[in-house]
Amino acid sequence: MSARIGFLLLAGLAAALAVFPWVGDLIGERFPTSYELRLVMRAMILGIVAIGLNILVGYAGLVSLGQAALYGLGAHVAALLALKAGFPFVPALVLSVLIPAAVGAMLAFPTVRVRGVYLAVITIAFGLVFVNILREWVSFTGGASGLVGIPRPTILGERLGATRSMSFNYYYLIMLFLLASVAVQAALVRSRYGRAMRAAAQSENAARALGINVVAIRTLAFAISAGFAGLGGGLFANLALFVNYETFTFTTSIELLLMVILGGSGTLAGPLVGTTVLFSSTQFLQGLGEWQTFGYGVLLALVLFILPRGIVGSLMRRGGSGETSRATGAWPNWVDGLEPVTARHDDAGQATLAVRGLTLRFGGLTAVNDVTMEVRAGTVHALIGPNGAGKSSLLNVVSGFYPATLGTVTVFGETAGGLPPYVLARRGIARTFQNTELFGQMTVLENVLVGQHPHFRASFLETVLRLPRFRREEREAMAEARRLLQFVGLSAFADDEARNLPFGHQRRLEIARALALRPKLLLLDEPAAGLTHGEIEDLVALIRGLADRGMTIVLVEHHVDMIMAVSDRVTVLDYGEVIADGPPATIQADPRVIEAYFGHATLPAQKVEA
Amino acid sequence: MEAVIQYLLTGLSAGSVYGLIALGFYVMWSAAKAVNFTYGEMFMLGGVLTVVLMELGLPLPVAALTAIAAAALAGAVIERVFVRPFNQESNAIGWMLTTIAVGIMIEASTTATYGPLGRPLPSPLAEEPLRIGGSGIYPQELLLPVAAILITLALEFFYRRTVLGRAMRAVSFNRVAAGLVGIDADRITLLAFAMAGALGALAGFLVAPVIQASASMGVIVGLKGFMVAIIAGIANARGVVVVGILYGIAEKLIEGFLSTAARDAIGFTLMILLLLLFPQGLFGRAEVRKV
Amino acid sequence: MQNQGFSAGGRRLLLGLASTIALATAALPATAQRAEPCIGASWELTGALSHTGLSIRIAVETALDEINAAGGVLGQRLRLVAYDDVGEPARAVDNARRIGERDNCIVMMGGFRTPNAIALRDPLAEMELPWMGVISAGTAVIEHPNNANKWMFRVSMKDRWVAPFLVDAAKSRSASGKIALVYEGTAWGQGAVPDVERAMAAANLPLLGKETYNIGDQDMSAQMIRLRDAGVDTILFYGVDREATNMVRSMDRIGWKPTIISAWGIGVQFARTAGPLAEGVLVAGTYTWMGELPPRSAGVLQRMQAKFPQIASPADIPLPSGTANAYDATYVIAEAIKLAGRFDRDAFRQALYKVNYEGIVANYAPAFEPRQERHDAILPAAYKLFAFHNGAMLPVEQTPFRQAAR
Structure with a gap:
């Protein structure tokens, strides 16, 4: 509507x-x-x-x-x-x-x-x-x-x-x-x-x-x-x-909820429509005498069966656009105006992320065991290892989702241990997830806008009253969000719901959203999983391009080709422990790495298909 | 001191009702991760239907069994029609509201046809109380904790030693995996809701001689039973029964020593606090969610 | 008003004056406007209290049939326009407005719940709509602060008068003089507490306990134990059948059988649900339809049963006092309309003070007097005591409990 x-x-x-x-x-x-x-x-x-x-x-x-x-x-x-x-x-x-x-x-x-x-x-x-x-x-x-x-x-x-x-x-x-x-x-x-x-x-x-x-x-x-x-x-x-x-x-609470649902919960017009319809119905129901409460229950059930999205919600659904083929843009598309997102001026060579003696235990299971790792500013640092090696767990600790059992995490020179994810995000750590965690029912554009959440300065009052500062910030945020969508080639999909995107596009969106945070450190959790060969090449170009412009990236991946092409340094985990750490070429030849992946010491170099 | 004994006795019987209801919720939740908010009405039907059938001439045991069977059937129908289609999304609103709607319909239609007044359900065990010092309890009321214990033991036996019971446990642990090994999870869930319905009606039938069968007897009991189940962690049968009995006793003690008027306010506040302290319930297991 | 200078205040004064004149001129035709020959009503016709609505309805409709058969009032048929409020005050207010403004009835009748009546205070005064209660006995229904009640009348008991009646019965029956109060946690029950306290003080008796319970409570053992241990042998009770049954069961559990003297919340259903435990329980009220009836009442009962088949026997009249009150109230209304000579609310109101009528509950001579306290038609002298005996609710004189047990 x-x-x-x-x-x-x-x-x-x-x-x-x-x-x-x-x-x-x-x-x-x-x-x-x-x-x-x-x-x-x-x-x-x-x-x-x-x-x-x-x-x-x-x-x-x-x-x-x-x-x-x-x-x-x-x-x-x-x-x-x-x-x-x-x-x-x-x-x-x-x-x-x-x-x-x-x-x-x-x-x-x-x-x-x-x-x-x-x-x-x-x-x-x-x-x-x-x-x-x-x-x-x-x-x-x-x-x-x-x-x-x-x-x-x-x-x-x-x-x-x-x-x-x-x-x-x-x-x-x-x-x-x-x-x-x-x-x-x-x-x-x-x-x-x-x-x-x-x-x-x-x-x-x-x-x-x-x-x-x-x-x-x-x-x-x-x-x-x-x-x-x-x-x-x-x-x-x-x-x-x-x-x-x-x-x-309690009955009134139910009625209120029914009004919201009947009208269409999560829509702007829903509550008014729902209130009007329900209120009128109740007046009508009173005519049923002894059976009015029964009629009310029937009404509630009918609404839930026939119109679970409510009146307005159902109408909006019908008004949805059909499947038209849309042009997916090429990516990465280094348009003008991305500097706030991409430009980082950290001291090159300094450690952006330092993990020392990190241990993470869940009950009897040790997911990460005494891991020490250093990621230098402006580099792409890959984290690889067999499944269950603890890569994602490590990422989760760094981004604040799990508290470490032992050890320290230092980000941008400050201790990050024990801080909740949103605080770390505001300090400049952005991440993507192994299973894309998009806001499925929000549009593509809105997803990116959410990434800009910490950058808004307008107060609550300014927002509610739609004062100039709020309007200006929204405009600027929109513009930047659209630039980011251009960057990942999704401009044509801006108003689609995120859950309707094909899988590869969802991956792109997640990256665009993470970039909207204007991070200093970007954590990518298996971004290539499920991508086609061509898409992976684009991804490599994107990562390389970001790193060249100064962003620090930690990359958890399985695709060995991609790792070799894009990383400056690689850390290899197995059973939660670091078994190798160094430049990609060295890692590729390391017998311990080969054994961890393939079970025996030597292996001719082979291209591993996705 | 006598007073405390009385509180314990009446608390035991009231608490056993909560425990039995909570057991029903446990059975349903394990199988479907959803419950039947009409559950209090199953309890009500146990009492009311028995009375109605007896008025139509059926002898007590036949009437009671028919009522229980009817409630079992109702439980199954509710699961199939009102819970299953709404249990797909993670949002709990769907089945909560549909079952609340059905509960409203059941209670309203009963009030309209049976009338709002309570009717007695005669029972030889509810005529003379057993006196213990200055306190007393009707033998009928003692049936309740006995029933609660027996049914708990029966359920545990059922879950551990019978094929069907083990299938139910499998479904409660991992529905998809159970399906993969050939268990019809949908049918199991249907059965669980039917079992729970029967359980609720049994409790209603057992307690009706003491409190009379009326159309509104189920509402608050159902709600309290559900809260008891959640506080207990809805994870094991013994836990919910124990917590139910404890809550019944706690209510009586609050009435006796603090305030009758504020009993529910205090009781519910206590429940809220317990849930905040133990979000997975007193006997539940904390789930670590994978990020 | 406020000191805001003449111009603002003066303007407001002018505005106020103008609107008063406008209102007065607009209102003049309204008061001279005809009201319709209908009795509006807001009753508990459905829901948990539907038995109370039924009790009233059978009486009013039967009375109206009789009145209309005898020629109606002022040559017109008197109709009933009954709305359901399911016991909710908000609905009662809605219904009052409908009756007062849409249907434009000459009078409105009330129902069971005291809060419903209390909620109507302001709307009734605003609409100048007379109201006739037939059950809700809370003192505050009729006795408003600052003696402000002009439009609300009642043919029923008044708690402030019920309390001394109960205390009197208790005093003459209590061997030890140890009397306590048990009341339900509703407006009616809570409102009775000061009335009982005052009556006990006037009788020079200490109130040994005040215990309350919630509607729907199934066990009162905590309260009963406290009272028993205080040595109480007589209980004044303000509650209804279901909880009364649970209370006597609680008493049975702990082996305690005090004398119970109840305000009239207990109806005939109590005998059914409490069984043998109901024996000897005393209830105040205005009427019972069981036992020996005078000929006129017998005729009324016959006509009620003919019109309403669900009343197979007097035991099927849930609130016998309410039925009798409503019957008399309908006739009082008819008389007042006749005395007023026209369908005009204010004339009707004034005429109420002149009604003399012999009803089945009492002889109303006159029914009302122009002071707030006497907007209640039934005086304490007409209050009666009933006893449950062998499953029936009979006048106490017709039972073994007529003598004070010593």
Whole structure:
């Protein structure tokens, strides 16, 4: 769904909402009465909460079945402040956003340890605990009776309400908040924050390796979604002027999730569509009498079976482009403007990466045993060995994914031991993975943009408000990303989803993405695996070209030809230990190496086919 | 002191219910890495269906067995229709929501037809309590821990000594590999869900004489049973039963010494904390994920 | 207001004045506007409390049939427009707005849950829609802060009056004077606590314990042990059938059988689920349809059973007091409309204070008085005590428990 169509639809919705209270004047009927008006206002409020949940579930991929508790928290904060502390409307509303946001941030902590259904269960439990507290803390929350008689909100002396005498001002206020929420969601999603959330959801490891602090971004997602929920709650409390725990039960959490999914989780328009459809359905379902809850369950099941991508998601799917043959560019394509990526000015000859006495054990298995290795700046250093020799494990330690059991790792002169991958990435270590870890559901261009994540300087506020600095950075990042795509010959595929690329192209993309980080040290984990002969030649040219321009590259590979053609130095591992280390020609003739690979001491030099 | 004995006794019976439910989750999770969020409703059906069938004239044992069989069938149908198609992606949302939907449908249709009120399920073992000092327990309630232990032992025997059981364990370790050696993993999973359904209904039938059979008796029990299974690490049968019983006792102690009103709040918070401290469960094994 | 200088304040004043005039002129026709000859209702018709909705509905529809057969009110048929709120306050508010503005009924009836009624306070006042409760007994439903209640009325028990009634019954039956309270963790249960405390103080008795439980709890042994060990021999109970059954089972486990005097949350289902353990449990209420009935009530019961086949016997009326209250309430409403002379809400409200009517629960003379406390039609003198005996809920005089056990 193109942005323009989306914008038009949104404008249409806004116009319809704006006109709604006055329909009665136009058609001469008593419509809408306060009953219908309040229904629409409640629907708008739920839309705000759904937008927040969409960010969490649809973009950050975190399932929360306790969102109603945050919604309820916002409502109770607003109610209590107004009722018991005499807070005016605006400060109470602000706090009804901030306090749930803080609590939401705390909910992110469990995601460090548990995922998927375990996380969902924690959120369910959180919701139940919250309801229990609301119901039993009689003196504070009014217990099961709730808080009644909340004073009517006023702004600067103007009473807010949904009646004609007040010009429906509260109705329009809620509408304003709804439109603002839509804008904030769009701004967030189309920025590095949205990209980082999606990246962390689709491949946590790759996200980490690109400098994304996954815990921080998840905390942000939780906090933002809780903020939206709290806003909805605060607005609700000032609408109903009565709150009790029953509005905020597990059932409500399910309804909210259903709204997001029905509309299309992970789409911008989804939450609004889902809220509208579900809200109307619920009104219709009430007509089923005893069977209304049953009908609701049927609706939920139907949505999941027929429209798992939701309404908007299914529509977008259909609008996807067909298979047209696209021109794959030649690579490496040294276009202008790549200097920020490729130029490195380290002291040549100094050690970029130094590993001393490194040992890595998993329980009883020693993957890496007392390895010492030095990689000099601006060189290509190959790491080879039979399968299971510990090459990838070594890479994982260097890039921070496994903590070393013994020994030290020094990168750019500083100790790197114990640092998490995203910190090392920000220091300039980029890597690719043995199994390409692309962000499959993001476009090719977006994948590269994620690589640029650490380079953005615009603050959160600047991003959400789309201030000039944000716009400038996005523009520049886009330009650089496109240059990188040109570099790897994938310009024509920029808007395709990464998972739809042929395998070789995926490899190219992964490299482009890693380069977007502007690394000083590039770790390539079997980049040639699965590539055709021609592609390998291109890869060799790319690696050589980067190294000539000053980048330090560590290459884990099996293709002996490629190693010989491209490396300055080779380290050979076998059973986790270094058995040889030196220039390629020496290694090729080393009997220990030959024995490790082929099992006996001598072998005529042969071309090993891929 | 008497009070503590009472808490232990009632905690034992309530905890055994949680343990039995958790056992069902264990059986399902091992086979499919997915569970049935309607599971509480299987429990409910065990009690409610037995009552209904008895009202239609069937004698107790026949009614109970029919109810259990029906729940087994329901478990299998739910796996086939609502869980299997949604278990492909790594995202758990699919089967979670579909089974929640089915749970809603089962409970709603039961409330609409059977009514919201509870009905008694008469049993000779629930008439006179056994008194131990100032505390007491209905013999019916003692059936529960006994059932839990027997079933655990039976399951362990089943898994270790029978071909079918070993096939199930194979599927739980590595589905693809099991398929490669000729095990029909799909059918095994179906069987697992059916077994679990029967287990849940059995628990419901055993406890209904004490707490009456009502349409809503399964909701919170199902949820607590699942949490117990997860806290225990859902990895071994004894573990989940033990944790279930301990949780039942803990609930009673909280009620007795801290607060009845806040029992669930405290209990769930405890569970959350335990899960955070032991993300793989108390008896689970930590998985090292290959990068 | 704020000191913002004349211009801002003056402008606001003018605006306020203008809108008040506009509102007044717009409102004038509204109050003189006809209301429809319908009784709106928000009841628990489906869900976990559907048995309460049923109890009310059978009475109201039967009463309306009778009233309409006798010519209706002011020459019109009085209709019922009943909405379901599934026991949720938010839905009750929605329904109230529908009734008040869309259907424009002259009066709205309430249902079982106290929070639903409390949530309606502001909307009803805003719409100037009269409301008639028939079950929800929470004191706060009718007695609003600052004596502000103008539109909410009730033909049912009032917890503040129920408490002394229960305490009285307890006092005369407790050998040791050791009385405690057990209540459910809902608005109704929690709201009863201050009422009971006040009544005990007025009777010069200490309340030896206050135990609560959650809806759905299956075992109350912890609470029962505490009370038993405190030497309590009589319990005042605020809860409903299911938990009451689990409570007496808990008592049975620990071998303790105190006298139980319950507010009227317990209905006839209790006898079925508690079996022999129900014997001797006392319940306050306004009516029972079991046992010997006066002729008029017998006729009503007959007509209810004819219209609603699921009521095969009086044991199938889940909340007997509620049914009787609702029957009387419908007639009180009809009388008030007749006295008002027109379908106008405010006139109807004023007329309520003039209704004199002999109902099956009580003789209402008058039904209401123009002060908040007397927006309750049933006075404590009409409260009755029932006892479970041989599986039936009978007036205590018709059972072996009529005498205080000493």
